[in-house]
Amino acid sequence: MPELAEVDYFRRRWDPGMGKVVEHLELHAGARVFRGCETAGWHELLQGAVMEVSLAHGKQMLFGFSGGGWLGVHLGMTGELRVESAGYEPGRHDHLVLRQAGGVLVFADSRMFGCLRLDVAVGGPPEWWRQLPPAVTSGGFSIDWVDGHLRRRHRSPIKAVLLDQAVFPGVGNWMADEILWRMGLHPLTPAGNLAGAPSRALRYHVRWVARRAMTTIGTDWSEPPASWLYRYRWAAGHCCPRPQCATPLVREEAAGRTSCWCPSCQPPPDGLTPTRKARPVRTGHRRENPLATSSARPPLS
Ligand SMILES: [Zn+2]
Numbered sequence: 001m002p003e004l005a006e007v008d009y010f011r012r013r014w015d016p017g018m019g020k021v022v023e024h025l026e027l028h029a030g031a032r033v034f035r036g037c038e039t040a041g042w043h044e045l046l047q048g049a050v051m052e053v054s055l056a057h058g059k060q061m062l063f064g065f066s067g068g069g070w071l072g073v074h075l076g077m078t079g080e081l082r083v084e085s086a087g088y089e090p091g092r093h094d095h096l097v098l099r100q101a102g103g104v105l106v107f108a109d110s111r112m113f114g115c116l117r118l119d120v121a122v123g124g125p126p127e128w129w130r131q132l133p134p135a136v137t138s139g140g141f142s143i144d145w146v147d148g149h150l151r152r153r154h155r156s157p158i159k160a161v162l163l164d165q166a167v168f169p170g171v172g173n174w175m176a177d178e179i180l181w182r183m184g185l186h187p188l189t190p191a192g193n194l195a196g197a198p199s200r201a202l203r204y205h206v207r208w209v210a211r212r213a214m215t216t217i218g219t220d221w222s223e224p225p226a227s228w229l230y231r232y233r234w235a236a237g238h239c240c241p242r243p244q245c246a247t248p249l250v251r252e253e254a255a256g257r258t259s260c261w262c263p264s265c266q267p268p269p270d271g272l273t274p275t276r277k278a279r280p281v282r283t284g285h286r287r288e289n290p291l292a293t294s295s296a297r298p299p300l301s
Pocket of ligand 1: 240241242245246247262263264265266
């Protein structure tokens with residue numbers, strides 16, 4: 001499932017459509033990506049409207065059009081945004097197609113875990129967007145915000161807390177593992193162990209990983225540096241990239257997700273003997289099943 005930086009990469013893919021009129025709209029009414037939506041008014045709202053702005057927040061995207069139409073997009077597991085050339089013939093997975101002069105904006109989703117919504121709001125984004133939690137790179141993502149949630153969920157594994165989209169929007173499985181590896185924390189460490197002074201360090205590492213990911217994946221889908229756990233977490237047989245460590249990485253289920261960590265740099269918390277059941281590992285693919293996540297259901301659903 002795309003995380004914060006991957007989502008922003010997809011948002012930028014529709015940049016060629018900015019400032020252009022939607023001349024014609026096609027959609028697969030009744031497709032599961034429109035669940036909870038009435039699509040009857042979409043043509044009236046979007047045809048003839050200019051795409052004026054695009055926003056990303058965590059795993060959500062929002063495209064604003066003249067006339068007050070706001071298109072919300074959640075990619076789910078297999079959703080993607082593309083631009084095709086004029087005259088493009090939509091495929092069966094292209095559930096929303098916006099035709100503009102010189103190009104075609106496409107939302108495609110083969111498995112339809114993603115979802116779309118259209119709201120009308122004048123003068124700014126719709127209410128649901130304004131009620132999203134503070135972005136992890138924003139000032140609102142304060143030490144008090146992080147510390148408060150660590151205290152509230154003090155018995156929960158820190159991995160599960162990091163995946164909570166209501167607190168850490170945009171942080172998914174690989175980002176959580178990267179953050180914990182950098183902090184030397186086992187994924188099953190109780191969140192309460194980080195309450196108080198350590199919450200400052202957690203906030204720092206969340207923001208650091210988010211910002212660096214945006215400059216690589218979020219910009220051009222390039223890989224983060226070789227010093228990141230990210231580079232080795234999907235393929236079996238790799239070792240901790242930290243100099244002087246080189247311990248074989250562990251891939252096991254933790255907090256309901258296949259997690260990757262270094263057993264030397266991230267020892268288990270006191271009283272915990274980790275299970276060592278081998279789990280199948282997905283290789284070479286960044287996306288994972290959103291139905292397997294413990295994070296909150298996204299507001300677009
Ligand atoms: Zn290590």
